[in-house]
Amino acid sequence: MAAQWSTLADDELAAERVHELLGQVQNDVWVVSACVDRVLDDVTAQRTLLTFGIARTDHIMEKCANIASLSTPSHGQASTSNDEILTCHFQSVPADAQLCHLRSVLLRRLDRLNTYVEMQKILPDDQEMDVEDEIDEWEDDPWGDGDAATPSKSTAKCSLPESFPVSLPEFLQNDLLWSACELATTETLSSLSVLFQRxxxxxxxSRFRILECIPEHVHPSTWRSLLPTLDSSAELEALPVADPWRIDPDFSELPSTQDALDNCIVPLVKVIDSNKEVSSTAVPDPLSDEELSTWYKNRVNATIIATGMVDIALALVQHGAAQGIPSLDQLGEELSLLSRLVYDAPRGTDAEEDWTLTRWYSMEPLTVVRAYLAHSTPESLARDISHLVMPYLFVLEARAERAGQPDPSLSTRILYDYVLATSLENVSAIYEASKPTLPMAQRIIKNDEDMARIALACLYGSDSLDEWATMSSIFECLPVWDVSNAENGDGDAANTTVASLGELVTPSTNQPQCTAKDLLIFFEPLPFASLSQALDILDVHLESGEILARWSVPAPLRWFLQSSNTVVEQRAWANRMARRAGGTEDRLNGVEDWEWLLKDMLKLTGGDSSTKGAFCLLGREEVMSIFLSGLLSTGNHAIAKTMLYAPRTKLALSPATIESVCLTASRELYDNASSGNYKFGDMKLACDCLEVSPLSENIVKEKEFIEATSRICSFHVPSSPGTVISPIEIRLTKDRLSLVSRVLSSNNDAYKHTEVVLDLCYKLGYRNQPVAEVKVLAMLADTALQAEDFVRAYENSERMVQTVYAMGNSGSLDGDSAFREAAEVCWIACFQLGRQPEFSDLSKKMTLLGHALDLCPPDKIHDVLMAWRKLEPEDIEAREEHLRQRRSGEAPLSTASKMDTVPRNVASSLRARLQDFHMPSPPLLNTPDAAALASRTFKSVAANFPFGRGRSQASDMDERGSMRSESSRRTEGGDVSAQASRVLSKGIGWLIGADEDI
Structure with missing residues (x-):
């Protein structure tokens, strides 16, 4: 039989086989040991095995119990205790010790078997529903085989124990704490309740160790029987209601029996009943009420940290508070508010936030309000404030009262702080729900004056540039007060208020930006009459803001306060409005659009209204001038003419104002032009601007200057190497005659076009200025001289001389500074050309030197005479040849026939100046340094003439062609100049005595 038992598998062992095989064995120890050794997964077979083993130990237990009851002492000896007697018995009969030990194991297993069966019977209905749903899914599975047999519900229920978290062998053999923790971890809480009960x-x-294993997300309602409760009478933790399987322990389980087994020296059969164990800290005594409260709080924190499920934590606290556990009411209040934030407040599209009690406790009330409304839309904002924010604020008020520090304004103050910091769109939604026409109980902001103050602070504290419709909707929700009985002088009070606000909102080093909260502090002390006036001003500012935004020059509302007393700021913004509006694409396409713009700009001046507009410091004429300037800057000159000169004009400006605006607009376009060609681009617009104004001297001059600029640019005059001069550089040139010089120096053939160059001079602003004309002719003559075009050089010199002579009579010219300046340039130019050796026309050279003698100052006469005397022998020879041919009747030489002496008018002038001079020419005057001196004098007078073609140093060459140093010229020429001056001062004339006798 023993061989059959050992070879029989556990799954083949049925209840009948237990009796069949073990009933034939007479050895009780072997049979009971076999029953202990086998742990089956079948409840019926396991129960049969346990009851059979226990039955085989019944007679032994009766015997041992009787022995233990014997306590009669022997004669002459002390009495022996029951434990000692039983211990002696176990030592003398080891088989009884083994059977007693194995019986206790079997009884413990039988109790656990009964518990296991009861736990299976009360499995939650939801598990059964899951199985039924799973069966339905099997029946409807489209991927299943139609021929396959569908499992029945009974089959599914039979297999249900297989899903039990602890198998029967594990439950019978392992530590009971381990099984309880497994049931808690797997949320088999109804079975765990049975286990606790039995x-x-x-x-x-180890109850708290088991409760820790229950997942934090499990709702407390499913394990309320396991939660610790309070015995209010003793203020200690209530003991659980126990219902063990056996009220009285078996003899083998008695402590005395177990002690006897431990004290006997019989080696007992080792039974492994704890393969899996769980460590825990034993808490055998009930907790106090404060300790229970701490446990609940810790569980709440652990639940929120682990899962974030505030509703579970709240349910746990509510259960504990219902059980009378102290200090949980306030925690429940906090969790209730937090649950509203987590579950009731609108959620964003981003990931959910991690809310914990630590974070909640660290938040300020205003931060909590913002968190409640962080994802609210304007449509839901009013409802969210009523259902989420207001209860929270009421709790804060109640809590302050309970703390003995009542603060009736706490809720309104926090709400106002939120309104001041939120967006204008949200403010508009709040004001829609706070209209004075609504019932007081439904309004969010209930105080009318507070509504006005907050609206003023929000609007003037906002930097928004594109929410004018929203701002207007806020304004429309404000209350209207009857201030007809207000005191007079309110206009001054309003002006003072605006001025004070302007200073407040203007940034400074101490306060870079004024916030809406700062503005509310300013508005708080104002009475309703002042608030009404402030709202009237706000109305005007809102209308002005809409107008500016309409024309693409929006300004924040605070700007209207800042600029209320600053004309420069208003003028700058008016210019921006006139120019940017015209530059907007597809905005102003006709006269009607521009008239609309003008109408709006004039409206911003305020007109006759007592309330100041955005351009209140600008007059109507100034605004119209700014408008005309912006219109001209866009190139709409036809529209400008229509608006100025139409029969019913909308732009009434004086001719002087029109001229000034046109000139300013033209010059601005001129300065911004990249090209000087007035046929296209900004330069053309600059020229066309002048056509709008009535013709005047200033308009003509500006037109000519534009034409001159275009001509200069056509010559490609460089401003620097590789860069052509720009119009703005031409405008900024102080001496514009230097531009003529640069044209001549940068173009080889420019000097050939005398009239063109002179016309350029006139258009540069030198018309009817003979001095400038003389200088230009001198430039032309010198340029031609350097190009060795002596014919044009002489023609320009003659024209220059005639211009100088035409400036006035010789008798009155010496005191004329303009004449002296022109004469200075003229005699030097004539002197330069008259002494050029390459110029072969002796008669013209003598004429030029005669002009130089006539126009030069007295202290320079001897310099000119030196050149004259050098040409005099040649002139005398030519004259003698001319006389000889005339006497002989021969035809004069072409050159001699054209020769002539100094013109008679020049000669007479010279006689008048030198009638007292009759002495021979000083020999020292034959030196060439006088010519060098004249050259240097010309350079000092015409220093701005860039004559650099390689002949400017010719005057410093001596007759041998070598350069003389400046020091030698100073040394040698000094004595000559001094001697000549002394001779001339004595009145000794020598120049024109016998001119007609030659």
Whole structure:
């Protein structure tokens, strides 16, 4: 039989086989040991095995119990205790010790078997529903085989124990605490309740270790029977209601029996009943009420940290508070508010936030309000404030009262702080729900004056440039007060208020930006009459803001306060409005659009209204001038003419104002032009601007200057190497005659076009200025001289001389500074050309030197005479040849026939100046330094003439062609000049005595 038992598999062992095989064995120890050794997964077979083994130990237990009851002492000896007697018995009969030990194991297993069966019977209905749903899914599975047999519900229920978290062998053999923790971890909480009920004495010390294993997300309602409760009478933790399987322990389980087994020297059969164990700290004594409160709080924190499920934590606290556990009411209040934030407040599209009690406690009330409304839309904002924010604020007020520090304004103050910091769109939604026409109970902001103050602070504290419709909707929700009985002088008070606000909102080093909260502090002390006036001003500012935004020059509302007393700021913004509006694409396409713009700009001046507009410091004429300037800057000159000169004009400006505006607009376009060609681009617009104004001297001059600029640019005059001069550089040139010089120096053939160059001079602003004309002719003559075009050089010199002579009579010219300046340039130019050796026309050279003698100052006469005397022998020879041919009747030489002496008018002038001079020419005057001196004098007078073609140093060459140093010229020429001056001062004339006798 023993061989059959050992070879029989556990799954083949049925209840009948237990009796069949073990009933034939007479050895009780072997049979009971076999029953202990086998742990089956079948409840019926396991129960049969346990009851059979226990039955085979019944007679032994009766015997041992009787022996233990014997306590009669022997004669002459002391009495022996029951434990000693039983211990002696076990030592003398080892088989009884083994059977007693194995019986206790079997009884413990039988109790656990009964518990296991009861736990299976009360499995939650939801598990059964899951199985039924799973069956339905199997029946409807489109991927299943139609021929396959569908499992029945009974089959599914039979397999249900297989999903039990602890198998029967594990439950029978392992530590009971381990099984309880497994049930808690797997949320088999109804079975865990049965386990606690049947084995409370064994599990009580480890109850908190078991509760820790229950997942934090499990709702407390499913394990309320396991939660610790309070015995209010003793203010201690209530003991659980126990219902063990056996009220009285078996003899083998008695402590005395177990002690006897431990004290006997019989080696007992080792039974492994704890393969898996769980460590825990035993808490055998009930907790106090404060300790229970701490446990609940810790569980709440752990639940929120682990899962974030505030509703679970709240349910746990509510259960504990219902059980009378102290200090949970305030925690429940906080969790209730937090649950509203987590579950009731609108959620964003981003990931959910991690809310914990630590974070909640660290938040300020205003931060909590913002968190409640962080994802609210304007449509839901009013409802969210009523259902989420207001209850929270009421709780804060109640809490302050309970703390003995009542603060009736706490809720309104926090709400106002939120309104001041939120967006204008949200403010508009709040004001829609706070209209004075609504019932007081429905309004969010209930105080009318507070509504006005907050609206003023929000609007003037906002930097928004594109929410004018929203701002207007806020204004429309404000209350209207009857201030007809207000005191007079309110206009001054309003002006003072605006001025004070302007200073407040203007940034400074101490306060870079004024916030809406700062503005509310300013508005708080104002009475309703002043608030009404402030709202009237706000109305005007809102209308002005809409107008500016309409024309693409928006300004924040605070700007209207800042610029209320600053004309420069208003003028700058008016210019921006006139120019940017015209530059907007597809905005102003006709006269009607521009008239609309003008109408709006004039409206911003305020007109006759007592309330100041955005351009209140600008007059109507100034605004119209700014408008005309912006119109001209866009190139709409036809529209400008229509608006100025139409029969019913909308732009009434004086001719002087029109001229000034046109000139300014033209010059601005001129300065911004990249090209000087007035046929296209900004330069053409600059020229066309002048056509709008009535013709005047200033308009003509500006037109000519534009034409001159275009001509200069056509010559490609460089401003620097590789860069052509720009119009703005031409405008900024102080001496514009230097531009003529640059044209001549940068173009080889420019000097050939005398009239063109002179016309350029006139258009540069030198018309009817003979001095400038003389200088230009001198430039032309010198340029031609350097190009060795002596014919044009002489023609320009003659024209220059005639211009100088035409400036006035010789008798009155010496005191004329303009004449002296022109004469200075003229005699030097004539002197330069008259002494050029390459110029072969002796008669013209003598004429030029005669002009130089006539126009030069007295202290320079001897310099000119030196050149004259050098040409005099040649002139005398030519004259003698001319006389000889005339006497002989021969035809004069072409050159001699054209020769002539100094013109008679020049000669007479010279006689008048030198009638007292009759002495021979000083020999020292034959030196060439006088010519060098004249050259240097010309350079000092015409220093701005860039004559650099390689002949400017010719005057410093001596007759041998070598350069003389400046020091030698100073040394040698000094004595000559001094001697000549002394001779001339004595009145000794020598120049024109016998001119007609030659």
């Amino acid at each position: 084995h409370s004495q064994e599990l009580w010390p």
